[in-house]
Amino acid sequence: MTATEIDSPPAGTASAPALRLEDVRVELSGSSGRVQILRGVSFEVPRGQIVALAGESGSGKSTAMLAAVRLLPWGAGVSGTIECQGEDVRALSSRQLRQFRARTARVIFQDPWSSLHPMRSVGSQLVESARSADGSLSKAAARELAVETLRRVGIPDPKARMDVYPHQISGGQLQRVMIAMALVARPAVLLCDEPTTALDVTTQAQILDLLRDLNRSEGITVLIATHDLDVIAGIADRLVVMYAGRVVEDGPAQQVLAAPKHLYTWSLLQAAPAHQHESRLRPIEGRPPRSDENLPGCAFAPRCPGARDECTGELPGLELVAVGHRSACLPVQQQKEAQQ
Numbered sequence: 550m551t552a553t554e555i556d557s558p559p560a561g562t563a564s565a566p567a568l569r570l571e572d573v574r575v576e577l578s579g580s581s582g583r584v585q586i587l588r589g590v591s592f593e594v595p596r597g598q599i600v601a602l603a604g605e606s607g608s609g610k611s612t613a614m615l616a617a618v619r620l621l622p623w624g625a626g627v628s629g630t631i632e633c634q635g636e637d638v639r640a641l642s643s644r645q646l647r648q649f650r651a652r653t654a655r656v657i658f659q660d661p662w663s664s665l666h667p668m669r670s671v672g673s674q675l676v677e678s679a680r681s682a683d684g685s686l687s688k689a690a691a692r693e694l695a696v697e698t699l700r701r702v703g704i705p706d707p708k709a710r711m712d713v714y715p716h717q718i719s720g721g722q723l724q725r726v727m728i729a730m731a732l733v734a735r736p737a738v739l740l741c742d743e744p745t746t747a748l749d750v751t752t753q754a755q756i757l758d759l760l761r762d763l764n765r766s767e768g769i770t771v772l773i774a775t776h777d778l779d780v781i782a783g784i785a786d787r788l789v790v791m792y793a794g795r796v797v798e799d800g801p802a803q804q805v806l807a808a809p810k811h812l813y814t815w816s817l818l819q820a821a822p823a824h825q826h827e828s829r830l831r832p833i834e835g836r837p838p839r840s841d842e843n844l845p846g847c848a849f850a851p852r853c854p855g856a857r858d859e860c861t862g863e864l865p866g867l868e869l870v871a872v873g874h875r876s877a878c879l880p881v882q883q884q885k886e887a888q889q
């Protein structure tokens with residue numbers, strides 16, 4: 550079975566995934582002209598789950614996330630299907646798109662300054678975020694919701710914190726405020742782009758716990774992009790691994806981490822401190838291909854410890870290798886066929 554043959558409930562039904570990308574291709578203008586950044590990306594984020602989008606820097610995680618909410622730079626060429634909570638995202642009018650971004654899908658970026666205004670108090674920004682999602686909220690009700698949300702994300706003395714300016718609080722607290730900015734809108738889906746990369750290990754763990762908690766208690770669907778597999782090991786339900794603008798493996802997180810079915814995922818795990826079983830980390834040698842390099846076969850083949858001749862000539866499709874687990878690795882697929 551290939552990616553395109555996976556049966557999904559129709560968009561708009563309650564059981565349709567929170568987010569679905571099907572054969573999404575993105576082209577951007579680079580210094581050497583137009584380059585293909587996403588090369589046919591397909592994956593789903595089931596409702597109420599936490600899905601991690603993993604891969605080295607440059608694999609296309611942020612681009613996939615930005616495409617999902619139509620935040621790509623002007624002039625980007627996009628094709629394929631993008632559905633969120635049953636809505637065809639690519640077909641939304643400007644007005645519908647504003648509403649969609651205000652209340653359905655909220656993005657949390659790594660850099661707090663991309664979402665917070667430095668010259669406005671935390672409280673006024675939270676109130677605005679709440680009211681942009683729900684126009685019927687009075688200022689007083691929005692303020693109450695903002696205080697409650699700050700409390701919810703673990704900000705001490707939230708009433709007093711409403712009046713501070715972003716530069717007056719620490720990095721960890723700022724990240725919590727960013728999450729609060731998204732949460733006051735009561736979104737169905739949270740898209741988090743490397744939300745903890747800039748934080749120390751303890752704060753990182755607290756923020757991830759918070760995301761897990763919000764997911765469990767309020768049923769919020771979470772898509773979290775990270776280059777660090779250790780970060781998501783404890784919280785993700787599913788793991789989607791990207792390399793060079795494509796999904797190379799996709800499956801239940803614990804299953805993928807325990808028994809990866811792509812040699813790229815395996816290599817990433819060898820380089821991840823908490824997952825390698827030997828005393829020495831083995832970083833992946835070489836570098837990912839540039840966006841303007843067009844390799845005919847598997848893009849990981851030049852760096853792959855198990856590559857065969859055919860890996861460089863033939864692009865493997867995503868095939869089911871176990872229940873709910875897909876991989877695009879020829880050696881793994883051939884081994885499976887040999888066992889059948």
Ligand SMILES: Nc1ncnc2c1ncn2[C@@H]1O[C@H](COP(=O)(O)OP(=O)(O)OP(=O)(O)O)[C@@H](O)[C@H]1O
Nearest residue numbers: 577578579586605606607608609610611612622840
């Ligand atoms: N505006 C742009 N114009 C041209 N190329 C871009 C642009 N934005 C990103 N790219 C390129 O697209 C590729 C994918 O970038 P993207 O940021 O999506 O990857 P990523 O996996 O999120 O990496 P990171 O973890 O470093 O953010 C990279 O090679 C990057 O250089």
